[in-house]
Amino acid sequence: EAQVTQNPRYLITVTGKKLTVTCSQNMNHEYMSWYRQDPGLGLRQIYYSMNVEVTDKGDVPEGYKVSRKEKRNFPLILESPSPNQTSLYFCASGRGTTYYEQYFGPGTRLTVT
């Protein structure tokens, strides 16, 4: 089954404890991206990747890191999480050549206390 998977789905952590949210897709998509969803602010892009070893900042990259060492994986790293990073996070992958139809993972609900 074609899908985007994220792990963990739910995470409660404390301020400053490094964490990684994994994202994997099995559709051989070049494009991958991370979004966060917050009440009243909608979905905002954090980082995206056009291909392996190619990443770029979205609208809200501060406090996050990403890497794209393999085509299928695009982990999101929070080196020192803070309470304002409490949010619902979505990973997406996209197919296309110039413009990308995006498919979203199930989401990761993160709480930082």
Place this chain on the structure above:
Amino acid sequence: GIQVEQSPPDLILQEGANSTLRCNFSDSVNNLQWFHQNPWGQLINLFYIPSGTKQNGRLSATTVATERYSLLYISSSQTTDSGVYFCAVEPSGSARQLTFGSGTQLTVLP
């Protein structure tokens, strides 16, 4: 940046009714998608429709790119249609970023 406005913000329907959701955008776009966010939070891809008309079962969508709007039609609504419907656009010349509208919260009553 590009503005994406969805209307209505909230919609309550009786099961079996039809509805039309609208998405207006302020600039030219390369890409437009409609998503349904179900009550469990999952975003489900409904349509990739930068222009023209598409249909998938009881749902159809039309984008008129020259007039900068898109419409999502839901016919014979069911309770499982409840959730939030988002329109998202990729502005022309953007760095592959999707900008989302604020959504339409749809509630279908049995």
